[in-house]
Amino acid sequence: MKVLILGGTGDAVKLAAKLVSIPVEVITSLAGRTRKPLALEGNVRTGGFGGSEGLANYLKELKIDLLIDATHPCAGQISWNAAIACTNTKIPHLMLLRPEWQKVEGDRWIEVESVEVSAQVLPKLGQRVFITSGRQQLEPFFNLALTNPEIWFLIRCIDPPDLEIPNSKVILDRGAFSLEGERQLLKDYQIDVIVSKNSGGDATFAKIIAARELNIPIVMIKRPQMPVCEQVINVEEAIAWLKLHFAT
Numbered sequence: 001m002k003v004l005i006l007g008g009t010g011d012a013v014k015l016a017a018k019l020v021s022i023p024v025e026v027i028t029s030l031a032g033r034t035r036k037p038l039a040l041e042g043n044v045r046t047g048g049f050g051g052s053e054g055l056a057n058y059l060k061e062l063k064i065d066l067l068i069d070a071t072h073p074c075a076g077q078i079s080w081n082a083a084i085a086c087t088n089t090k091i092p093h094l095m096l097l098r099p100e101w102q103k104v105e106g107d108r109w110i111e112v113e114s115v116e117v118s119a120q121v122l123p124k125l126g127q128r129v130f131i132t133s134g135r136q137q138l139e140p141f142f143n144l145a146l147t148n149p150e151i152w153f154l155i156r157c158i159d160p161p162d163l164e165i166p167n168s169k170v171i172l173d174r175g176a177f178s179l180e181g182e183r184q185l186l187k188d189y190q191i192d193v194i195v196s197k198n199s200g201g202d203a204t205f206a207k208i209i210a211a212r213e214l215n216i217p218i219v220m221i222k223r224p225q226m227p228v229c230e231q232v233i234n235v236e237e238a239i240a241w242l243k244l245h246f247a248t
């Protein structure tokens with residue numbers, strides 16, 4: 001059988017490795033945002049498909065038997081495109097969506113709907129901001145920096161951002177991050193507020209614990225709404241689902 005994984009996450013990397021070992025023919029699709037993506041087993045293709053229609057055509061042309069959407073929980077557009085393309089082509093579709101982080105006692109989360117809103121609430125919360133929401137959507141913080149020169153930004157991302165935010169420092173790094181490291185970083189830079197997406201998973205969770213310990217508020221950007229479809233929460237469940245639905 002032939003599986004198309006929509007990737008861009010650590011889970012997609014692990015899933016591809018597991019599927020290849022079954023063995024199943026795997027193609028992982030990447031949007032092409034990261035300069036040096038993690039090494040992937042199986043075949044890899046890069047770049048957009050051209051909306052749900054382009055994806056549907058690709059699924060038919062490549063004779064894909066199953067699409068597994070293992071994209072980031074905040075990548076809403078591609079997940080909707082996948083759901084529509086699979087419905088229209090009647091190709092089975094599974095979404096690997098790791099659970100959201102849940103707020104617990106001691107967490108000071110300000111939950112917001114978008115990156116834009118996260119930038120709007122920041123001036124009331126602090127002046128030394130740690131941005132961990134990625135390099136793609138920095139424009140709201142750029143605008144904030146222009147109107148609020150008293151705010152200093154620490155920006156952590158995998159690749160250098162295209163936008164240079166005034167009064168900022170960029171750290172290029174890729175998780176997983178340790179609790180000890182996150183604690184130290186928050187102290188070293190005297191961070192008084194963090195911006196995060198509710199990505200879920202373990203790789204970047206240490207900052208949430210460190211913020212709780214140090215009583216630092218987090219502006220938590222909620223996930224976009226996702227299509228209703230068959231879902232699993234981890235790689236093991238995805239493999240079990242595949243074995244149940246497709247005799248290998």
Ligand code: NAP
Nearest residue numbers: 007008029030031048049050051071072074075076077078
């Ligand atoms: P998005 O808004 O959901 O998608 C925008 C467009 O990018 C899609 O319409 C599609 O273009 C293309 N695309 C996205 N993922 C693709 C994939 N795996 N393969 C081929 N094309 C893809 O996505 P995004 O938020 O820009 O994220 C882009 C990628 O980065 C995703 O694959 C995601 O897994 C990864 N990522 C995102 C975040 C995040 O916070 N959003 C964080 C970490 C990793 P066409 O319409 O032309 O097909």
